[in-house]
Amino acid sequence: MALNDGKRPKVLLLGAIEHAHSAWTAVCEIADILTPTATNRADFVQEAASGAFDGCLAAYRTFGSFEVTGRVDSELLDALPRSLLFICHNGAGYDQVDVQACTAHDIRVSNTPTAVDDATADIGIFLLLGALRNLAVGMAALRAGEWRGSTLPALGHDPQGKVLGILGMGGIGRNMAKKALAFGMTIRYYNRRRLEPGVEKELGAEHVGFDELLAESDVLSLNLPLNQNTRHIISRREFAKMKKGAVIVNTARGAVIDEAALVEALDSGQVSSAGLDVYEQEPYVHPGLLSNPRVLLVPHMGTWTVETETKMEEWAISNVRMAIEEGRLRSVVPEQRGN
Numbered sequence: 001m002a003l004n005d006g007k008r009p010k011v012l013l014l015g016a017i018e019h020a021h022s023a024w025t026a027v028c029e030i031a032d033i034l035t036p037t038a039t040n041r042a043d044f045v046q047e048a049a050s051g052a053f054d055g056c057l058a059a060y061r062t063f064g065s066f067e068v069t070g071r072v073d074s075e076l077l078d079a080l081p082r083s084l085l086f087i088c089h090n091g092a093g094y095d096q097v098d099v100q101a102c103t104a105h106d107i108r109v110s111n112t113p114t115a116v117d118d119a120t121a122d123i124g125i126f127l128l129l130g131a132l133r134n135l136a137v138g139m140a141a142l143r144a145g146e147w148r149g150s151t152l153p154a155l156g157h158d159p160q161g162k163v164l165g166i167l168g169m170g171g172i173g174r175n176m177a178k179k180a181l182a183f184g185m186t187i188r189y190y191n192r193r194r195l196e197p198g199v200e201k202e203l204g205a206e207h208v209g210f211d212e213l214l215a216e217s218d219v220l221s222l223n224l225p226l227n228q229n230t231r232h233i234i235s236r237r238e239f240a241k242m243k244k245g246a247v248i249v250n251t252a253r254g255a256v257i258d259e260a261a262l263v264e265a266l267d268s269g270q271v272s273s274a275g276l277d278v279y280e281q282e283p284y285v286h287p288g289l290l291s292n293p294r295v296l297l298v299p300h301m302g303t304w305t306v307e308t309e310t311k312m313e314e315w316a317i318s319n320v321r322m323a324i325e326e327g328r329l330r331s332v333v334p335e336q337r338g339n
């Protein structure tokens, strides 16, 4: 593919490079970097439409750049230059990008799979243990100067011997299975595509139907991407099918759960506790979750470690580099594979 007709390529930087400075410096040596001056979507669309980013071949974007550009959708892509062929997203979940619209605009999209697996599964295990053990109750009482509180927190439960149901068995789900196995949990999972028998055996994971997963799990962990098929995949009907007193863990995206239905299920005792890292409308958190001491809440910190954030940036930058040097992406998103 003739990428730049011998001219220095241009890269649009949406968001900041915080950690992988040497990898980014290497990109700056082979490309000119353009950054928007806009601070909101309307201004960004205008800036793009005015030709400020003309000639850009690739864009590097962060989760936080959503605050400036909003969703990467048809309207945004129409304003961006036709030269833009690659969008390199820093993150495993790419629900902020309308991949169908990108495909229609002949733009390839990449994400950062595997780089996030350990850190996200680690926080998943933290939330699982914390929710099982009612840690949020004791932690809140202690900070309020009441030691364990005026009424003792209810006794928690051990993970040993409990069934962990994993909904979505990609890299994070598999990583979580491996870790939960060490806590003596029985692993069941539901995934559209069943794992190879050897992988199932290694993880000690049994594939079951969706309804079976709901009915048999003591803890249900959400580890699937957010898209039009998975939005509110767990709602009233699904909570009603679960074991009374089940525990919910969500490190995926808030909107895979109907948050209002989760609040109801917690209030009725159908769900005994929850450990959440993600919310339907971040940074807004449903007041019914904030006020419920049986919910352990973390503000989307699943990958919030120096090592993992660095790995993610390096991965996303390697996609930019490959786009410039080879006219292709290292980790194109599944929807565009084979296109």
Ligand SMILES: O=C(O)C(=O)CO
Pocket (backbone or CB within 6 Å): 090, 091, 092, 093, 094, 116, 300, 301, 302, 303, 304
């Ligand atoms: O990689 C992602 O999708 C994240 O949500 C990072 O926390």
